[in-house]
Amino acid sequence: MIRTRTAFATATALVAVGALAACSSGGGSGGSDDGGDAASGTYTWWDPYPQHDGSSDWEQRAQQCGEDAGVTIERTAYDTTALTNQALLAAQEGTSPDIILLDNPAVSTLAETGMLTTVDELGLDTSAIDENLLGAGVVDGSAYGIPVGANTLSLYYNADVLAAAGVDPASITDWASLTAALKKVDEAGSRGITFAGIGTEEGTFQFLPWFWGSGAELTELDSPEAVEALELWKTWLDEGYAPNSVIGNSQNTVWEEFLTGEFAFAENGTWQVNSAAEADFETGIVQLPGRDGGVAPAPTGGEFIVAPVQSDADRYDVTRQIVECMTTPEGFVETANTFAYYIPPTAAGQEQLLSDNPDLEPWVTAVQNAKGRTSDGLGTDYPLISEALWTAVQSALSGAESPQEALEAAQDAAEAATS
Numbered sequence: 506m507i508r509t510r511t512a513f514a515t516a517t518a519l520v521a522v523g524a525l526a527a528c529s530s531g532g533g534s535g536g537s538d539d540g541g542d543a544a545s546g547t548y549t550w551w552d553p554y555p556q557h558d559g560s561s562d563w564e565q566r567a568q569q570c571g572e573d574a575g576v577t578i579e580r581t582a583y584d585t586t587a588l589t590n591q592a593l594l595a596a597q598e599g600t601s602p603d604i605i606l607l608d609n610p611a612v613s614t615l616a617e618t619g620m621l622t623t624v625d626e627l628g629l630d631t632s633a634i635d636e637n638l639l640g641a642g643v644v645d646g647s648a649y650g651i652p653v654g655a656n657t658l659s660l661y662y663n664a665d666v667l668a669a670a671g672v673d674p675a676s677i678t679d680w681a682s683l684t685a686a687l688k689k690v691d692e693a694g695s696r697g698i699t700f701a702g703i704g705t706e707e708g709t710f711q712f713l714p715w716f717w718g719s720g721a722e723l724t725e726l727d728s729p730e731a732v733e734a735l736e737l738w739k740t741w742l743d744e745g746y747a748p749n750s751v752i753g754n755s756q757n758t759v760w761e762e763f764l765t766g767e768f769a770f771a772e773n774g775t776w777q778v779n780s781a782a783e784a785d786f787e788t789g790i791v792q793l794p795g796r797d798g799g800v801a802p803a804p805t806g807g808e809f810i811v812a813p814v815q816s817d818a819d820r821y822d823v824t825r826q827i828v829e830c831m832t833t834p835e836g837f838v839e840t841a842n843t844f845a846y847y848i849p850p851t852a853a854g855q856e857q858l859l860s861d862n863p864d865l866e867p868w869v870t871a872v873q874n875a876k877g878r879t880s881d882g883l884g885t886d887y888p889l890i891s892e893a894l895w896t897a898v899q900s901a902l903s904g905a906e907s908p909q910e911a912l913e914a915a916q917d918a919a920e921a922a923t924s
Contacts, residue, residue: 547577548603548823551592553808554844555582563843570830574823589614593815596620601813603824606653609641609877612809613884616642616649622812623647627825636848641877642809644884650809651832653839654847656775657875658714658803659867664787666695666769677791679798680718680737683770687746689771697746699762700772700903701754702738706888708895710804710878711756711772712738714793716894717876718801723883726897729913733796735908742902746811752902774806775868776845790797790867792874795890802876809848848872889922 512903524725557563564580581602584590589611596618615621624631624647631639631648642650662674670693672686676693687697701711709711715738716723721731742748748761756773763771766786770776771887772793792800810831812824830836838857846862848869849855855869879887897915901908 535616547579548574548604548820548827550578550580550604550606550827550833551588551602552580552582552606553585553588553608554606555584557582557843566839566843570827573830574826576823576827576829592620593618596813601815603812603815603820604827605811605813606808607650607811609652609805609807609809610879610887612642612650612811613644613887614878615811615813616644616647617874617885620813621649622814622821623649624651627812627821627828629825629828633851633853635850635852636772636879637870637874637876640880641805641810642811643880645882650811652805652807652809652830652850653831654837654844654849655707655805655807655875656770656844656847657805657868657871658711658774658793659790659871660698660793661763661771661773661777661788661790662765663769664789665762665766666693666786668692669693670695670769672769674789674791677794679794680796683742683794684737684746685739688744690748691744696748696768698770698772699748699754699759699768700738700751701756701759702751702898703753703755704895704899705755706891706895707756708898709891712894712898713876713878714772714801714803717803718793718795720796723881723887723894725916726890726894727909727916730796731912732908735898735912738898739901739908752899775848775871778846778865778868779895792867792871800870800872800874802870804878805872805875805905886923890919893919893922 548571554563567578569581585608588607592601592605592607592615601620629651632653634651638652638655639648641652642648667674667690670690672689677683677686690697701707715734716731718736719730721728721734725731742749742751749757759771760773760777760780762768763773764784793803795801810828812821812828815821834849834851834853834857837851837854841847841849841858846865846868849858859866859869878891884892893915896918897911900906900911906914
């Protein structure tokens with residue numbers, strides 16, 4: 506049976522209330538209906554896409570899903586951080602919207618407060634969803650939403666730079682072959698690789714493929730495998746294969762450096778597909794390699810569609826219909842095209858996307874090998890572990906500590922924060 510709303514208060518929500526003092530909001534009306542049949546009236550929808558206004562294709566798509574279910578959608582858009590805070594506050598006040606599209610690492614934050622229904626409670630079938638993508642929304646064995654698509658990271662390359670250095674991109678299959686390629690590029694007079702080592706979540710996001718690709722796990726930040734991953738980045742910096750700017754680089758800065766045409770490689774995401782196609786040089790991508798070969802798991806970005814708990818359980822049937830409308834194979838492809846090539850989270854959606862855009866096949870492969878940051882049961886511990894990890898990366902790259910020392914300190918900090 507689907508739960509009805511119960512009062513709750515959590516430390517996370519209380520912090521969010523304070524944070525909202527500095528946030529503007531769109532004034533969502535919550536999940537209350539107009540007093541009539543729950544299968545008619547207005548259903549509230551919140552998402553993190555303020556760039557898509559009321560005249561956008563995205564707005565029309567949301568409205569169409571409402572119309573198909575016999576209701577009107579009242580959509581409110583927030584920026585990503587404000588959306589999570591507003592959702593927690595609305596749950597405390599009993600004004601949660603019917604539907605939220607939420608950045609995937611935040612799903613566990615909302616789920617652990619008790620404010621979300623599970624997909625089983627809502628009667629949704631997730632059997633077709635790729636398990637590695639669904640995992641970002643699983644808490645204690647229950648899924649609390651459906652990914653509407655995913656993006657992730659790969660290595661973009663400059664074909665002209667590689668050709669001048671005599672490097673075949675197909676030769677990049679593991680850490681050793683990548684480092685050998687960087688050495689050749691450096692000897693040929695070009696710059697090797699740029700990435701984002703900034704002391705924020707973006708830094709962790711970009712380090713995770715190397716961390717996971719070594720075989721390390723986020724529950725043991727100072728494992729020998731983790732140390733080896735950080736030593737790899739540090740070696741590239743010490744050898745001059747990566748510029749000192751990586752210590753402060755955001756992902757946007759990385760891309761700006763790559764577009765100068767000076768670098769052989771840049772670690773970046775699906776969202777740069779169009780920009781890469783418009784670059785002044787020929788580009789391509791290779792998969793981020795694992796230490797000993799294969800495709801390294803990269804972290805997933807992208808949103809989940811979730812359904813907050815409502816006091817009127819009769820509303821859930823329409824909510825389910827709206828969610829199902831958004832998560833058909835065709836719906837996933839529409840989302841993919843709307844948001845710069847989000848990759849659908851189902852085999853059918855991926856196949857349909859590739860029929861129209863065969864050049865995206867490497868990105869489909871990358872997403873198939875990707876991993877949710879809150880997976881492995883980390884849930885709300887993930888942000889605390891991530892902060893310890895990006896702090897260690899900063900410390901090692903700057904030379905303040907060795908990779909071993911930095912990660913030992915990170916593990917101590919993570920244990921203290923999560924215990």
